[in-house]
Amino acid sequence: MDLAKLTELAGPRWITIEATALAHNLKAVKALLAPSTRLLAVIKADAYGAGAVEVARIFLDAGADYLGVTTLAEGLELRRAGIAAPVLLMSPLLPEELPAAIAAGLTLTVSSRSGAEAIAAAAAATGHRARVHLKVETGLQRTGLEAAAVAPLAREILNWPGVELEGVYSHLAEAARPAAARRQMACFQQVLAELEEEHIAIPLRHICNSTGLLTHPEMHLDMVRTGTLLYGQFPYQAPRRGLALKDPWQFKARILFIHDVAAGTPVGYGGDYVVKKATRLAVIPVGYADGFALTAVARPKNLNDLARYLVKTFLAYLGRGGGEGTTVIIGGRTAPVVGRVGMQLSMVDVGHLPEVEVGQIVTLDIRRPTASSRLPRVYCREGHPYLVRTTTGELLPVDAPHLSPGVNS
Ligand SMILES: *Cc1c(COP(=O)(O)O)cnc(C)c1O
Numbered sequence: 001m002d003l004a005k006l007t008e009l010a011g012p013r014w015i016t017i018e019a020t021a022l023a024h025n026l027k028a029v030k031a032l033l034a035p036s037t038r039l040l041a042v043i044k045a046d047a048y049g050a051g052a053v054e055v056a057r058i059f060l061d062a063g064a065d066y067l068g069v070t071t072l073a074e075g076l077e078l079r080r081a082g083i084a085a086p087v088l089l090m091s092p093l094l095p096e097e098l099p100a101a102i103a104a105g106l107t108l109t110v111s112s113r114s115g116a117e118a119i120a121a122a123a124a125a126t127g128h129r130a131r132v133h134l135k136v137e138t139g140l141q142r143t144g145l146e147a148a149a150v151a152p153l154a155r156e157i158l159n160w161p162g163v164e165l166e167g168v169y170s171h172l173a174e175a176a177r178p179a180a181a182r183r184q185m186a187c188f189q190q191v192l193a194e195l196e197e198e199h200i201a202i203p204l205r206h207i208c209n210s211t212g213l214l215t216h217p218e219m220h221l222d223m224v225r226t227g228t229l230l231y232g233q234f235p236y237q238a239p240r241r242g243l244a245l246k247d248p249w250q251f252k253a254r255i256l257f258i259h260d261v262a263a264g265t266p267v268g269y270g271g272d273y274v275v276k277k278a279t280r281l282a283v284i285p286v287g288y289a290d291g292f293a294l295t296a297v298a299r300p301k302n303l304n305d306l307a308r309y310l311v312k313t314f315l316a317y318l319g320r321g322g323g324e325g326t327t328v329i330i331g332g333r334t335a336p337v338v339g340r341v342g343m344q345l346s347m348v349d350v351g352h353l354p355e356v357e358v359g360q361i362v363t364l365d366i367r368r369p370t371a372s373s374r375l376p377r378v379y380c381r382e383g384h385p386y387l388v389r390t391t392t393g394e395l396l397p398v399d400a401p402h403l404s405p406g407v408n409s
Contacts, residue, residue, distance in 0.1 A: 003254075003361075009388040009396055010376035012285045013253035015366075017050045017379050019386075021246035023062035025230045028243055030063055032213070037220045040066035040088060040206070042227030044074060049368035050231060050248065051377040051389050053081040059230065060085050068225050072097045075106040081395075088133060088167075090225075092143055098122035098130075107131045107166065111143040113153055116163070123162030132157070133167030133204065136191050138184040140173040147187055151194040158200065167204035167223075168195065172212050181212065185219050211235040214243075231368065251366040252378075255330075255358050257283040258350070268339020268347060275338075279351030282335075284328070284362055287344040291371045292364065293326045293337065329363040330356055 006014075030039050041064040042048075047055035056067055056078055067087045069075050075087050084105075092111040093101055095118045101108060102119070103126050110116045110132045123130040134154060137144030145153065150168065157165045170188045172181050188207050195202060206223040208216065213224045215238055228235050232247040258280055261267065265275045286292045300306035315325075326337040328348055335356075338349045350356045378398075379387040385398045 003359075005398070006378065006385060006388075007254065009390065009398065010378055011391065012256060013251075013290070014376040014378045014388075015049075015371060016250045016252060016385075017055070017377050018246070018248040018250075018383070019054075019058045019379055019381050021232060021248035022050070022055060022058045022230065024246050025232055025248075026059050026062040026064060028245065029213070029226055029229050032217070032241055032243065033220055033224065036222070038065035038204070038223040039063070040068045040223055040225040041230055042068040042090075042209075042225055043078075044068065044070040044090070044227070046074075046373050048227055048231045049371050049373070051379075052077060053083070053395065054377070054379050054387060054389065056081075056083050056085070066223065068227075072101050072106070075101065076104055079104045079106070086131075088225075090135075090171075092135075095122070099126050102126050102128045102130045105131075107133060109133055109135045109143070110153075110157075111135045111145060113145075113149065116153060116157060120157075120160050120163050129162055129164055131164045131166050133169055134165070134202075136168065136170040136188060138170040138187040138207075139180065140171050140184075142171070144170065147191050150191045151198055151200065154195060154200050154202065155198060165202060167206065168192070168202045169204075169206045169225075172207065172209055178215070181216065185216065211238045214238040214241055249368065251286075251364045251371070253284045253286045253362050253364060255282045255348075255356065255360050255362060256285055256345075258356070258358055259283075269342065270340055273339040275349075277351075279349055280354075280356075281338065282330075282348045282350045282356060282362075284346050284348060284364075285344065286364060286366070287342045287346055289343045289372065290375055291366050292346060293341040326365070328365075330360060335362075 041059040043052045043056050046052050067085055068090050070091050072093055075089050078087055086107055088107045089109055092109055092115050098119055099122050102123055108119055108130055119130050119132060134150055135144040136150055137146055154165060157163050172184055174180055192205055204223050205221045206225060208219055208224040210226045210228040212219060213226055232245045260280050261275050263275060263277045267273045267275055288294055300309055327334045330353060333353055335348045335350050335353060337346055339347050374391050376391055377389040378385050388396045388398055
């Protein structure tokens with residue numbers, strides 16, 4: 001196995017992204033849709049951490065019809081990589097950003113009349129046509145046109161030569177709370193009915209995200225926008241609809257150093273972890289700057305949540321489980337992280353694993369939301385690496401014949 005080649009390209013730690021899992025998820029989601037419903041693959045936030053450019057290619061190959069991102073920079077990154085597919089920018093832009101977005105052929109979101117006018121002006125100035133989707137405010141209270149303003153503005157835009165009105169959409173605040181989602185959908189339906197009454201035909205009407213897609217099949221309309229499902233996760237409390245998703249994501253690091261420590265030795269910053277009996281510690285090149293051992297804390301929603309949070313915090317205070325209970329997997333066995341997790345280096349107790357050696361691969365649990373974008377991504381097909389995105393964002397093909405399977409196992 002040419003682990004040496006992979007380490008040369010990626011360094012001693014990386015995230016593997018299994019392309020076949022992403023393609024599988026996209027096709028499985030598409031199978032839930034009517035043939036006339038299009039699928040917009042959401043690849044915002046660097047494709048939920050998986051790496052936007054290569055993931056865009058994987059999803060397009062697997063049958064995605066549209067791509068969705070939030071910022072202009074995210075859209076331009078795709079165009080610079082030669083991706084010509086339609087891309088919806090799902091947030092309003094500032095006026096200064098409009099010319100570049102229009103010249104790149106990105107689809108813009110209109111959230112206000114003044115925003116629409118700025119787009120028309122920028123389109124005229126650049127000599128390009130701007131393609132737009134109107135965003136309707138139905139209850140998220142983030143960005144969007146008031147429902148009553150949609151049809152009148154749509155009618156006007158139809159007469160603007162530089163602007164092509166392709167879509168109208170809204171976004172659900174909490175798709176899993178049926179009553180609230182239904183209220184939002186009813187509001188959106190009302191807008192669509194008004195447009196129909198006025199004979200304004202808009203080809204792409206869409207409201208569903210992953211949760212909406214699973215909970216409200218009747219609202220798939222012309223297109224659904226999904227992210228979470230494509231990355232192998234089910235949204236909280238949504239029905240599964242027989243969907244079998246695959247997790248494309250694994251975090252790997254190689255052991256840099258191993259040393260013996262005697263009983264009673266304080267370990268790590270602050271010395272607040274003390275080794276109980278003589279053991280061996282392995283050092284791995286991963287720390288909190290990489291998102292390791294960080295926990296997102298949401299406001300507790302009820303007393304149960306609060307109680308669980310307090311118990312966890314109290315156990316951490318008692319020092320139960322070094323690294324706040326974080327573990328890693330080495331050769332199929334579990335090993336605890338001990339001492340405080342450092343910025344980029346952490347220690348693992350491998351006293352119970354005598355065969356562990358320097359260079360060995362460790363699998364860690366760092367999930368998408370907290371994983372640093374500076375960590376290399378290694379794209380694999382059936383476990384065979386074929387492309388590396390380096391810490392500086394370069395995409396380097398891996399010479400596939402030199403690598404054998406196993407680096408992903
Ligand atoms: C993020 C986002 C989505 C996708 O949401 P998932 O729950 O990940 O499917 C859809 N639409 C908009 C506007 C978004 O911002």
